[in-house]
Amino acid sequence: MHNIIAAFQIAHKTNKKVVRIKKTNLNLEILNILYLEGCIRGYKVYSSLSNLCVRTPPVSFIEIYDPVGDYTLYSKPSRPVYVSSKDVENYLEKNMIVLLSTSKGIYSSRQLLKLQKQNNNKNIGGGKLLCSISLM
Numbered sequence: 001m002h003n004i005i006a007a008f009q010i011a012h013k014t015n016k017k018v019v020r021i022k023k024t025n026l027n028l029e030i031l032n033i034l035y036l037e038g039c040i041r042g043y044k045v046y047s048s049l050s051n052l053c054v055r056t057p058p059v060s061f062i063e064i065y066d067p068v069g070d071y072t073l074y075s076k077p078s079r080p081v082y083v084s085s086k087d088v089e090n091y092l093e094k095n096m097i098v099l100l101s102t103s104k105g106i107y108s109s110r111q112l113l114k115l116q117k118q119n120n121n122k123n124i125g126g127g128k129l130l131c132s133i134s135l136m
Helices: 002-013 025-036 085-093 109-118
Strands: 018-022 042-046 061-065 070-073 096-102 105-108 127-134
Touching (some): 002 025, 002 070, 025 042, 025 061, 085 096, 096 109, 105 109
């Protein structure tokens, strides 16, 4: 998570439109959420199938196109930050998207509230606050 946000912040400062990060299942899950929320224009996964160069191991990476918004990290491995579902609603009022790690996976704040409405407004609960994205 920290690698993605750091890459987005560097790309924003240097006006780069394409960001490359290491391919992991967690990164793919987060990028899928960011794409559905409109925070990135798209991404493409590259897998290294041939080992032509002896010195460098094959590397799989992801190219991300046009990240938008201002990203803020909250939870760190040494200091997790937890929020309730009511706190998530407050972020939506501020025109922010929040990424949460729950027991059922990683969700955006909009996805969590949609899930809550599908369950007849049953409180789904909160989770560990990963980051917030303030849309411009």
